Amino acid sequence: MGVQVNLGNSEIVFNISGWTALTSLRREIKIPYTSIENVQAGHFEFPWKAVKRAGINFPNGYKAGEFLYNGQKYFLSFRDGNHVVILDLKGCEFDKVVIQSEAPKQLADHIMEHCPG
Template sequence: MMTVQIEVGDTALIVNISGGTMFTTLRKRIEIPYNFIEEVQVGNFKFPLTAIKRTGITTMGYKAGIFIIDKKKYFLSYHDANKVAILGLKEFEFDRIVIENEDPEQLVKNILMRCSHINN
């Protein structure tokens, strides 16, 4: 069950959060203006043992919430670390956002189409 829905809006990427993830992260939505996105990639995210949980949940099969990894602030939401989009952000509340998507390649293409400032 996905508790995060991604909307590719005209001026911003909107992450809508529901269910248990909403309670563990204490938020319903993260709106990321495209000009804050520095990089975007389809990933195979390796969750480090050194991650510090701020709010959220970590189980063998699920990671969601706000974590500090290598002194950077991450928002994570995924079951399958091989089906995630990884966003690198600048001057934003989070340094990285890692979210699972059924079609991460298409999501990344859709974001890149709106981020002409990113050189791929």
């Protein structure tokens, strides 16, 4: 996948590379832990009515980039919607960030350890 996750002291940084960086026109997303309302690991069903702003949506399941759906802005980077971490955000550029992980439950737990409250 085209996203590497770095957990800092006050924020999570997604370093974006490859096709994901090329099509989303970005190399990095920074999210303060204070902006994370919810973190969950598991399944994400891509809404077929989502509007692609800058990204790709291949028939093989790979989705990456920025999408709009029901007035919310999403950043996606996954091929398998059953192995993702979903961040619900407030006061950020995105309302949701969905990224694939080899160990989504562990990544979600590590992110939650850094979140206040």
